[in-house]
Amino acid sequence: MTLFCGIDWAEVHRDLAVVDSAGKLMAKKRVNEDVDGFAELTGLLAELGDTAEDPIPVSIETPRGLLVAALRATGRPVFAINPMAVARYRERHSVSRTKSDHADAMTLANILRVDAHMHRRIPADSDLAQAVAVLARAQQDAIWRRTKASNELRDASRVLPDLP
Incomplete structure (x- = not known):
């Protein structure tokens, strides 16, 4: 089963969502940006079948920061998605136009699921x-x-x- 992870970037925490190839939500979680939060994130991904040979790709709205550096250090494919692209995608798929961290994490995961070929992986x-x-x-x-x-x-x- 192919999975995709989206991480929404907030001031003091990160919301993450993992969807399968059909767009079904497999997991969601809120973690802090610290060592414990990174351990929770990698633990959740491991529970879902993430391995070094077949890592779950991650999309996030920024190409920098401690979390991004740590994710890249694991060899995991990380895609930086422009926040404006996320906003436009959210508008296409949501009538309410309200913003929520969890919904943005889902949006990021789905962007990667549907349009990974349109986005560039952050190079090593x-x-x-x-x-x-x-x-x-x-x-x-x-x-x-x-x-x-x-x-x-x-x-x-x-x-x-x-x-x-």
Whole structure:
């Protein structure tokens, strides 16, 4: 039986759904993004028949992060699906237009089930490429922190009274 996993990315947790080739929900779970959450995720996949020889492919809305890096390190095929594509797919299949983490995890799994050939698997990176990615992310975070601090300083100076 062919299975597909979708993981919805939220602020403090991850919702996952596993569907079979017919789109039937085989499992759903909410996990934290920590070591215990990753263990729960891989344990659930193993219960469903995930093996090193035949791993269950995973779709997720981001190509980066600790969870994505850990999934890629297992050799599992991971597909990053653009969040706008997920939103458009959700609109095609849901009348209510409401967003839920579980529904998005199901949507991600079904996107992979139906249209895997239309999406690119995240390629394996060399150690050098991974190091560059980490440094680039650190630089971007530093720029965002600097901009935030600058904006806060500017806003604080506007409320201070003029001194003689």
